[in-house]
Amino acid sequence: MTTDSLTDRIDTAAVKAEFTDVYKNRFDSSGVRHLYTTKRQFPLSSTDAIRVGERELHDLTSELENLLGSFKSPKSGLVGNGLYHLTGSVASPRLPSCEDYAKILVLATSRIGAERVADLLAGWIEGKGIRVFSCVLLKGLETKGGMQPIDGLRLVTLSKNGDDLPRSLRLDPHEHMHEQFVRRALLSLEYETVSGLYDPEVVRERFPPRPVSRHVVNPDLSTVSVESLCRAISLETNNHVDWFIHWHDYGDVEAFFLNPGFSSQRKEASTASITSVSVEDLRTCLQTHTLLHRFGALDLSIARWRKSKRSRSTNEQLIELRIALESVLLNEDKGTGEKRHRLATRGAWFLGETFAQRKSHFDTLRNVYDCASSVIHGGTPKVKQGRNLKQDIAEAQDLCRDAILRIVAARRMPDWSNLILGREHFQGDVNTK
Secondary structure (H helix, E strand, O other): OOOHHHHHHHHHHHHOOEEEOOOOOEEEHHHHHHHHHOOOOOOOOOHHHEEOOHHHHHHHHHHHHHHOHHHEOOOOOOEEEOOHHHHOOOOOOOOOOHHHHHHHHHHHHHHHOHHHHHHHHHHHHOOOEEEEEEEEEEEOEEEOOOEEEEOOEEEEEOOOOOOOOOOOOOOOHHHOOOOOOOOOEEEEEEEEEEEOEEOOOOOOOOOOOOOOOOEEOOHHHOOOOHHHHHHHHHHHHOOOOEEEEEEEEOHHHHHHOOOOOOOEEEOOOOOOOOEEEOHHHHHHHHHHHHHHHHOOOOHHHHHHHHHHHHOOOHHHHHHHHHHHHHHHHOOOOOOOOOHHHHHHHHHHHHHOOOHHHHHHHHHHHHHHHHHHHHHHHHOOOOOOOOOOHHHHHHHHHHHHHHHHHHHHHHOOOOOHHHHHOOOOOOOOOOOOO
16 A cells, blocks of 8 residues: 555644643643653543544545555444554554544654554554564663664663663653662563454454464564573573563554553562673573473473572572472482482582592582581581582582583483493583673
């Protein structure tokens, strides 16, 4: 379709339009544009709050009648509006008339310009879905500038003053300068959702509407989720990385919304340190993610290792680390004897290349195991003379991560008997950052 004529008509209509928000404040097109660019809220109750010149509205509606022919009900003349299915009637009417849909285009034009609105509409008429970004703020990670290691995935660190907080992240004014929101890594995954327009006589939605289906834009990211990617990033950076606020960003599509709502998921994501990543680091994380997706035998090990990295008390670190080590080094263990000895022996032979390395690994793993046992049974770690518990915990965490990455890279568990007897040499590619 040719968008030049439509662009001119909605631009002309927007110039003389008047808008009244739910607080009875009135704005012209330039005022609406200012509110939008400064990320201020401008909620409208309905399309009745958009007043357009009679002639301009008639001309625009007449052109839309032709363009939206296949998306109108022949019985009622109402338009199948896919915007409704994103956030409901608060965003956009489900089945507007062509005249009401014209008003929606005028509102969007006042915010982002007629050319962009016409381009989006042309895509929806061609059958394209509405693009949505699944966004999270992360703890434990930062970048130097924006990164896009692969189409459909972006990562950037927000500035310390919070001026670049995305429009879609609606916070209480008192939260804007809070440290948990500024200088955080912002991760986004791009999805395609429902069609922007549909034939209301063919698509008869049930009520309440079914959940909106999302399809990742880049097929290479089809197995990626926020949770799984944080797990892979944690392993590759040797640091606990997790999300703490998750929401959806509709990009320029938000300009079409009468009253953009906001919902988010939040969780406590404690972390003691921040690590920096490069584009190459992110590509390696995606490779590790693929391996983890195909090899799930160490899910418990990884989960407990991450908990040991984020725990702030020594006792919690010891308990979580012991579970992680048992899960990876005593996997499918059928023995009934001294588990601490088998765990330390397997770890030493699996991860050490020389006698000195194996002896060091053996002592570290056994001391951490013993201290964890004393915490479980007595509440206080009993540290052997000459040992530094804090250092042993850090080294055991590194050994646990090393073992996980080696096994995941090989996509199989070692044959422990053959390994210890020297018949098997198990080596995986490990990033020891």
